[in-house]
Amino acid sequence: MIYSFAFKIHIVISTITLLAGISTLVMSIHGLKRKREYGRQDFVVSLVFNVALYFQLFLGFLIYFLLRSTLEGPMWEVPDTQNDASLRFWAIEHIALMIFALFLTQLGRVFIKRSKGSTRKFRASLFYFGTSLLLILFSVGMAMFSR
Ligand code: HEM
Known part of the structure; x- marks a missing residue:
């Protein structure tokens, strides 16, 4: 019950994440092309x-450590990830790629804050958020093919 609720929220926020990620890219490309100022809307997105x-x-x-493990066995029992491709995917690839995507996004925001001038800010935005979005799309794509 709580598991499926947390899972549904995870899927809903996935959509928000993807929309925000795509928006940062579109806004950065637009900003570079039109040579406009890096503004509040760019910061907010x-x-x-x-x-x-x-x-x-x-x-x-929350889903992985608490809810999933209480449903499928004790929390301290590490799953045999080498033998189960799907579990291995969730245990390693998805989480690792997403944490790296988050790290890139955080780094990008720090770089944008420190960069002087809108062109540099848009370039940093394009690079960090673009790479982060690629990782996210790759991971979600892998989820679909691994099913
Ligand atoms: C930031 C760290 C993240 C962690 C730790 C994480 C963790 C997880 C876990 C453990 C599951 C498996 C649930 C299950 O099958 O029981 C899952 C499923 C899923 N996650 Fe994430 N996730 C993260 C970020 C994201 C992001 C950013 C997206 C998409 C934008 C995303 C999209 C999905 C989707 C679509 C599923 C369901 C796939 C399916 O069952 O068909 N996740 N996530």
Whole structure:
């Protein structure tokens, strides 16, 4: 019950994360092309992307460590991940890629804050958020093919 609730929220926030990620890219490309100022809207969308990923991290760990393990066995019992491709995927690939995506997004926000001038801010935004979004899309894509 709590498991499926947390899982549904994880899926809903996935959509918000993807929309915010795509928006940061579109806004960065637009900003670079039009040579406009890096504004409040750019800051807010990148913040949404970053905060949504933190939420996903919290929910993901909640699902994995607490709820999933109470449903499928004791928490201290480490699953035999080498023999189960699907479990291995969730245990290692998805979580590792998403944490790296979150790290890149956080790093990007720090770089944008420190960069002087809108062009540099948009370039940093494009690089860090773009790489982060690629990782997210790759991980979600892998989820679909591993089923
Ligand atoms: C930031 C750290 C994240 C962690 C620790 C995490 C963890 C997890 C875990 C443990 C599951 C498996 C639930 C289960 O099958 O019982 C899961 C499922 C899922 N996650 Fe994440 N996740 C994270 C971020 C994200 C993000 C950013 C997205 C997409 C934007 C995402 C999309 C999904 C989807 C679509 C599923 C369900 C796949 C399916 O069952 O078909 N996750 N996540």
